[in-house]
Each structure stands twice: as structure tokens, then as C-alpha cells.
Amino acid sequence: MDYIVRATAANQQIRAFAATTRESVEMARSFHNTSPVATAALGRLLTAGAMMGAMMKGERDILTLQMKGNGPIGGITVTADSKANIKGYVQNPGVVLHANEKGKLDVGGAIGIGILNVIKDLGMKEPYIGQCELKTGEIGDDLTYYFAVSEQVPSSVGLGVLMEKNNTVKQAGGFIIQLMPFTSEDVVERLERKLAEVSSVTAMLDAGMTPEQILGELLGEFGVEIMDTVPTQYHCDCSRERIERALISIGKKDLQEMIDEGEAIEVNCQFCQKTYRVEVEELRALLKKADR
Numbered sequence: 001m002d003y004i005v006r007a008t009a010a011n012q013q014i015r016a017f018a019a020t021t022r023e024s025v026e027m028a029r030s031f032h033n034t035s036p037v038a039t040a041a042l043g044r045l046l047t048a049g050a051m052m053g054a055m056m057k058g059e060r061d062i063l064t065l066q067m068k069g070n071g072p073i074g075g076i077t078v079t080a081d082s083k084a085n086i087k088g089y090v091q092n093p094g095v096v097l098h099a100n101e102k103g104k105l106d107v108g109g110a111i112g113i114g115i116l117n118v119i120k121d122l123g124m125k126e127p128y129i130g131q132c133e134l135k136t137g138e139i140g141d142d143l144t145y146y147f148a149v150s151e152q153v154p155s156s157v158g159l160g161v162l163m164e165k166n167n168t169v170k171q172a173g174g175f176i177i178q179l180m181p182f183t184s185e186d187v188v189e190r191l192e193r194k195l196a197e198v199s200s201v202t203a204m205l206d207a208g209m210t211p212e213q214i215l216g217e218l219l220g221e222f223g224v225e226i227m228d229t230v231p232t233q234y235h236c237d238c239s240r241e242r243i244e245r246a247l248i249s250i251g252k253k254d255l256q257e258m259i260d261e262g263e264a265i266e267v268n269c270q271f272c273q274k275t276y277r278v279e280v281e282e283l284r285a286l287l288k289k290a291d292r
Contacts, residue, residue, distance in 0.1 A: 004054050004084055004230045005211040009222035013183040014191065016219060017051040018175040018211035024050070024086060024234035025161060025172040031234075031273050034093040036163045038073060040105045043161035044139040045078045046086050047174045050232040053080030056120070064119040067142070069134055071112025072097070077270075084232035087271040104202075105163070111137035116146055140174070140201075147178070154179040154188075160201030171205035175214055187222065194218065236272035243267050243276045247283070248290045255287045 004019040025043035028034070034042060045065055053063050061082045068075040074091030100106040111134065118130040130150035134142050140159040147155035159174035177195075179188060195218070198204075204214050215224050247255065247267070258265055259280060267276045278286075 044159035049080035069112035069114035085235040108137035
């Protein structure tokens with residue numbers, strides 16, 4: 001089962017999250033039939049989305065992460081709610097790239113350089129939108145940069161996805177470690193030293209480490225206190241009602257054109273690939289609703 005651990009360390013000077021997301025990433029892979037490098041890219045962003053969703057307070061808060069780069073994958077979109085339900089898709093799921101110089105899946109090369117958008121719908125009139133450049137396309141590094149620049153929170157983000165030989169997901173997970181404003185210089189220096197010597201997330205996942213063990217490895221010397229555990233899952237909340245609302249929102253002119261063509265239309269959900277068929281009579285009913 002996929003879950004997130006929330007913890008503090010160094011007398012609450014550090015807050016930390018760690019997650020295991022293998023089942024969610026495998027579900028995303030099977031929905032989208034992603035290539036290994038696309039699975040790794042989407043899986044990393046889904047893992048980050050789950051932990052960042054769990055940071056939100058409001059019952060109905062929604063987080064959207066969008067990466068748009070100049071690499072062959074095009075873009076990635078992930079959404080999460082405050083219960084750590086996640087879903088996402090990549091623009092070009094079939095991307096195939098050679099391994100990078102370290103022999104790893106070249107996620108940075110697949111995404112390229114571009115923009116990261118972080119959109120938080122917190123129930124206000126306007127959503128909060130944070131934006132920063134993609135520095136590497138490696139996702140963990142880019143989110144570390146985002147937290148520092150947009151939210152002014154010094155952070156370290158590590159994300160990893162390991163594939164089996166048959167291209168299913170072997171392991172997926174990650175961590176986010178953040179420093180509170182009152183963190184002492186001593187703790188900052190010790191943490192930087194520790195993070196510099198830690199092996200990659202994928203190595204920890206490959207060794208079968210749980211989120212609790214990952215936090216123990218990273219923060220053990222600071223006295224880790226596990227606060228709670230939150231389940232996370234890939235969950236698409238598409239429905240016929242949502243599809244109908246989306247069709248109404250495109251406007252009367254476009255709806256009328258669909259009706260004039262005299263054929264049923266099919267609407268595909270980008271997150272789970274489910275197809276909804278809408279008959280001409282139903283389109284007419286939606287046009288009447290759009291008139292109101």
C-alpha cells in the first residue's frame with residue numbers, strides 16, 4: 001500500500017515527508033502505457049504531488065503541478081488533493097531515450113529546460129500560482145529550486161522510480177525535507193553535510209527501505225519524530241457529470257456545431273483514459289442548460 005510519513009526533527013527545526021508510491025505509479029503506467037523514461041518522469045512528479053498535497057490544510061484544496069519543457073516528452077501535469085489522492089498524465093507517453101551518462105533513465109533529457117507551474121486552489125477567489133524555471137528537468141532538483149525561490153523555504157527534494165526488466169514499476173518514492181525559519185546554523189550545516197553524502201533515492205528504494213527508514217537514514221542524528229502516516233493513491237474522479245459541465249463550459253457556439261454535425265461525440269479523460277460517449281440528444285439538452 002502506498003503511504004506518506006510526516007515527521008519533524010531537530011526539535012521541530014526540520015519538517016520532513018517521505019513516501020512510497022509504487023502502486024500509484026504502476027497504475028499511471030498502465031493507464032497511459034508510458035515508456036520507461038516517461039513512467040519515471042510522471043512517477044517522480046506524482047510522488048512529489050502526493051507529498052505536497054499532504055502539506056495542504058483545507059478539505060477541498062487542490063494542487064496542480066505542470067512541467068513544460070523543450071524535451072521530447074512535451075509536458076507533464078499532476079494534480080493532488082489534501083488527502084493525497086493523485087492523478088496525472090504526460091503529453092508524449094511513448095518517448096524513448098538512451099540512458100544518460102550514469103546509465104540511468106534520462107528524465108532530465110526527456111523534459112528539458114522550460115517552466116514549472118505550481119497552482120494551488122485554496123478556495124479563494126483566485127488560485128495561488130508559483131512559477132520558476134526548470135533548471136535541470138530532473139524534477140527533484142527543480143522542485144528544490146521552486147521551494148527556495150517561490151515559497152522561500154529551504155528544502156531538499158529527492159524522488160525516484162525504479163523499473164523492472166519487463167518495464168513495470170519496481171519501486172517509487174521520495175522525500176521532501178524543509179527547514180523552518182528558526183533553524184540554527186549548526187543544524188543547517190550538519191544537514192547539508194548529511195544530504196551530500198547520502199546515496200540516491202533510487203538506491204534507498206532498491207535496498208527496500210520504507211519511508212520511515214529513509215527518514216531515519218537522512219535525519220536519524222537529528223532525532224526524528226514521526227507525526228502521522230497518510231495513505232496515498234492514484235485516483236481519477238472523472239464522471240459523466242464532470243464531462244457534461246466541461247461541455248457546457250465550451251460555449252453555445254461550439255456545442256451547436258457539434259449538434260449540427262449530427263453525430264455522437266466521444267470525450268476522453270486525460271487522467272485515466274476512460275471514454276464517455278455523448279449522443280446528439282444529450283448535446284441538445286446541454287445546449288439548453290448552457291442557455292440558462
